Amino acid sequence: MEFLIDKDDLLSGILVAERFTAGKTTIPILSGIKFSAYGSTLELSATDLEMGIEYRVPAQIMEEGDIVISTKALSEILRKLPKGQVLFKQDGGQVRVESGDFYLTIPTLESDDFPEAVPNQTSPLIKLPKEVLKNMIRQTIYARAEDSIARPVLTGELLELKNGKFHVVALDGFRIAWRWEEIEGSEFSIVVPGRALLELTRAISAGEDFIEIHTGSNKAVFYTKNISISSRLLEGKFIDYEQVVEIEPKVTVVANTDLLLSSIERAFVVAKEGSKNNLIKFNIESNSIKISTESEIGSVYEKIDCDTSGEELLVAFNARFFIEALRSVEKPEIEMKFAGEVGPCVIRPLGVDNHVNFILPVRLRSDG
Structure with missing residues (x-):
């Protein structure tokens, strides 16, 4: 096998394919990448038997063939090479890599032993x-x-x-x-x-x-x-x-996405030092949410203006769950429907039906 390829194209492919190799394995070939040079394409294949990849890169193929290379050292060296073309040439059980006056020789593994990375019949x-x-x-x-x-x-x-x-x-x-x-x-x-x-x-x-x-x-x-x-x-x-996300709301809140997210992120700094539930409280009153939490390092209280309809409500949630949900929203406002102090909250971007988050609350201990 012999081919000429752009260094940056090859490096991009190797860096992606390496993520699909087996990290710790008793099967050495799974830690390598299969190079298949045919026509005008170099195909890089990798698999850990759970998932696999075939990554195709244009190349000038002088001699077709397949080899398997452990690319840990190769990718590091490619990073340090100047831009330009790199020549690969197989010689028995090794491959020679050339770039200008630079030469690298690395051993190869038998490609016939490499498992199928992607099924042929789908x-x-x-x-x-x-x-x-x-x-x-x-x-x-x-x-x-x-x-x-x-x-x-x-x-x-x-x-x-x-x-x-x-x-x-x-x-x-x-x-x-x-x-x-x-x-x-x-x-x-x-x-x-x-x-x-x-x-x-x-x-x-x-x-x-x-x-x-x-x-x-x-x-x-x-x-x-x-x-x-x-x-x-x-x-x-x-x-x-x-069916699960269809709830009977006791209170509905429309709030600014970024304002609410920023407030919860501030409260999370304190909440995460407390219980594993990262507990924050929402005290929902007329046109406002009061967000609070406390832990060993202190306490947080902040009031956020919003539009509300329904009854007043005190409910607690895992702050991280709310943060991850709100970060996924691409609209400036959200609608939150709360099913009560022990019921879930359903979050949608305002006016959007096809993006839904459903979060169960954290039960608050009764004062009695």
């Missing part, structure tokens, strides 16, 4: 603008469970198409984050690990217009023009999120 599910999917993931991913031995499915996100709407949903038992867009297609429902979706959003470049979602071999596969990413699917079912 069935298409949906095609949508890349930025739409990235935004839907960004506005929900924080609500997944970080670790759930009892229900591993909650560490992933639900992606499903039904009734002409594509839904992305995350939940951890205390909150739900839900986004949907109107998209026609055949109905499906899959749960993809949160880690894979985060890597997907990092890997997709700004130049990619559309992304296709496929399934095959019990995996989800995401295709763009230059990247293919696969992930195993999680087994299990999500609750009926559409």
Whole structure:
């Protein structure tokens, strides 16, 4: 195998692919990246057997072939090389890398032993603008469970198409984050690990217009023009999120998103030093929310003007849950519906139906 490639293009691909290699493994080849040079394209493949990637970069191919390289040292060296072309030439069990008067020789691994990173046989599910999917993931991913031995499915996100709407949903038992867009297609429902979706959003470049979602071999596969990413699917079912977020509000509040977020962030500085619930209190009165908290390092009190309708209410929440929900909102105002002191809060950007956050309260101890 022999090819010539732009150094920056190669480095960009390696840095993305390295995130899909196995960090700690007893299978050495999983710590490497497979270089496949055919036609006018170099394809970089990596997998940790949970998820995989194929990253395609234009190159001048003089001799076609496949090799597997451990790229830890290579990526560091590429960072320090000047801009320009880099030549790779295989010589037996090693590859020679040339850039000007610089020469590097590194050993290779047998490419025949490299596992399939992305399934060859898949069935298409949906095609949508890349930025739409990235935004839907960004506005929900924080609500997944970080670790759930009892229900591993909650560490992933639900992606499903039904009734002409594509839904992305995350939940951890205390909150739900839900986004949907109107998209026609055949109905499906899959749960993809949160880690894979985060890597997907990092890997997709700004130049990619559309992304296709496929399934095959019990995996989800995401295709763009230059990247293919696969992930195993999680087994299990999500609750009926559409029904759960339908509540009977006792009080409705419309507030400025940034003002409320800033106030809760200030209170969180104190709240996080107290209980693990990061407890803050909302005392909702006529056209105001009084936000308060206290811990060993002190106490916070702040009044925020807003529009309210319904009864007065004292309710407590995990400050971090509220902060993450509000940071996902792109509108200047939000509508919050509270179901009472022991009921949930449902948050929507004002005038927007397809972006929903559902947060359960923290029970306050009775003074009696």
